[in-house]
Amino acid sequence: MRKAKGTRQRWWRWRRNSLRRHADIVEAWIVLAVWTVIVLGGTLVGLVTAHAADESFAQLRRERHSVPAVLVEGTAEAVPTAKGAASERVRAQVRWTAPDGSPRTGRTLVDSEHQAGSRVVIWLNNRGQLTAEPPTAGAAAFEAALFGTGAALTFGGLTYATGRLAQWRLDQGRCEQWGREWDQAGPQWGRKAT
Known part of the structure; x- marks a missing residue:
């Protein structure tokens, strides 16, 4: 039909x-x-x-830079900030040395399951304040x-x-x-x- x-x-x-x-x-x-x-x-x-x-x-990638730091507290017991993340991140106390040589401390996101005294990488902005890692070029x-x-x-x-x-x-x-x-x-x- x-x-x-x-x-x-x-x-x-x-x-x-x-x-x-x-x-x-x-x-x-x-x-x-x-x-x-x-x-x-x-x-x-x-x-x-x-x-x-x-x-x-x-601009974020230009303004932010990574700095080595030391964990002041362990992160094994910390509660993750987000569920289901590939590498769970927690807020923890870290210590680092500023460009002028003075010691600094603050709280920032780091990977979980680290002991106190472990070395981690943190991110600072141009003013020396803790900040989040900038997105990669691909992201x-x-x-x-x-x-x-x-x-x-x-x-x-x-x-x-x-x-x-x-x-x-x-x-x-x-x-x-x-x-x-x-x-x-x-x-x-x-x-x-x-």
């Missing part, structure tokens, strides 16, 4: 038709503008966001790509929603126009043709 051919036609808004209203032309331009903005604007927003995120991560690129994709999808979704709102308003106007036209034509249907 053959499938019935659908009545849907591509580009119907752009074809000449005596029944085409001004609102149909406006809607066609809205659809074209929305999809153009989604494709071009979404790409641009995604690329700019990814680039900005990548620059931010590169930063992946996160930047995720941020860019998310920004592009969000921009596209907002643009699409705006276009649908404009189309809904056009539909409301068409319904009102049809109601007015029906009010004029409806009473004539009750007359008998002679």
Whole structure:
């Protein structure tokens, strides 16, 4: 059995038709503008966001540096900060030497299962304060790509929603126009043709 051919036609808004209203032309331009903005604007927003995120991560890698430290307390008994991490990290007291030679202590995240006196690597910012390890170049690129994709999808979704709102308003106007036209034509249907 053959499938019935659908009545849907591509580009119907752009074809000449005596029944085409001004609102149909406006809607066609809205659809074209929305999809153009989604494709071009979404790409641009995604690329700019990814680039900005990548620059931010590169800035973190430039500002932070690793320093050898010694654990002041053991980490075997400490409670992990996150469940299910590949290498569970715990907050522990560490001691290190500042660039000016003075001893410093503080609490930071280190790998678990270390004894007091073990050597660990900690991360400091440019002001000498304890901080988290910056993301590697690969992790930063992946996160930047995720941020860019998310920004592009969000921009596209907002643009699409705006276009649908404009189309809904056009539909409301068409319904009102049809109601007015029906009010004029409806009473004539009750007359008998002679």
